Amino acid sequence: MKTILxxxxxxxxLLIACKKDDNLTSSVPLIGQWGGKGIQIVASDKEITFDFDxxxxxxxxxxxMNGNQLSERGTFTPxxxxxxxxxxxxxxxxxxxxxxxxxxxxNLDIKSEDGKTLIGSYTVSKNVSGRLFRCL
Numbered sequence: 713m714k715t716i717l718x719x720x721x722x723x724x725x726l727l728i729a730c731k732k733d734d735n736l737t738s739s740v741p742l743i744g745q746w747g748g749k750g751i752q753i754v755a756s757d758k759e760i761t762f763d764f765d766x767x768x769x770x771x772x773x774x775x776x777m778n779g780n781q782l783s784e785r786g787t788f789t790p791x792x793x794x795x796x797x798x799x800x801x802x803x804x805x806x807x808x809x810x811x812x813x814x815x816x817x818x819n820l821d822i823k824s825e826d827g828k829t830l831i832g833s834y835t836v837s838k839n840v841s842g843r844l845f846r847c848l
Contacts, residue, residue: 742755742760743755743757744838745839745840746840747843748836750765750834750843751820751836751842751844752842753820755775758774759771759772760786762786764832765845766790766846766847767788767790768789769788769809770786770787771784771809772787780813780814781813782809782811782812782813783811785808788804788831790802805825807822807823808827809821810827816837816838817838818836818837818838820835820836
C-alpha cells in the first residue's frame with residue numbers, strides 16, 4: 713500500500729509534465745497561391761510575392777506559420793501606371809505583413825514598418841486567382 717501511495721503522485725506528475733499544450737503549435741511553411749479582390753499572392757519555399765492592383769510586394773525569405781498567425785517584414789512598392797521611361801520608379805518601402813489564416817482563407821493587413829499605419833487590408837482564398845485591375 714505504501715508503494716502505491718508513493719507511485720501514484722509520481723505518475724500524476726509525469727502525466728502532467730507530458731501533457732501536450734494545445735496552445736503550442738509547430739511552425740509550418742506558408743506555400744501556395746492565394747487570390748482575392750485586388751491581390752494575388754504566390755508563396756514558395758524561398759519567398760512570397762504580392763501583386764496588387766497598383767503595387768507589388770515581397771517577403772524575400774521562406775515564411776513559417778506559427779499556428780494560424782503570421783507577422784513578417786517585407787517590402788511594398790506602389791506603382792503609378794503610365795510613367796515616362798526616364799522617370800524614377802517608386803522605391804520599395806519597408807512594411808509589416810500581418811495575417812491570420814482561417815481554413816483556406818487569409819486575412820492580410822499591410823502596415824507601415826512601425827505597425828502604426830494601415831496601408832491595406834485584404835482577404836484571399838487558397839488556390840484562387842486574384843482579380844487585379846492594373847492602374848493606368
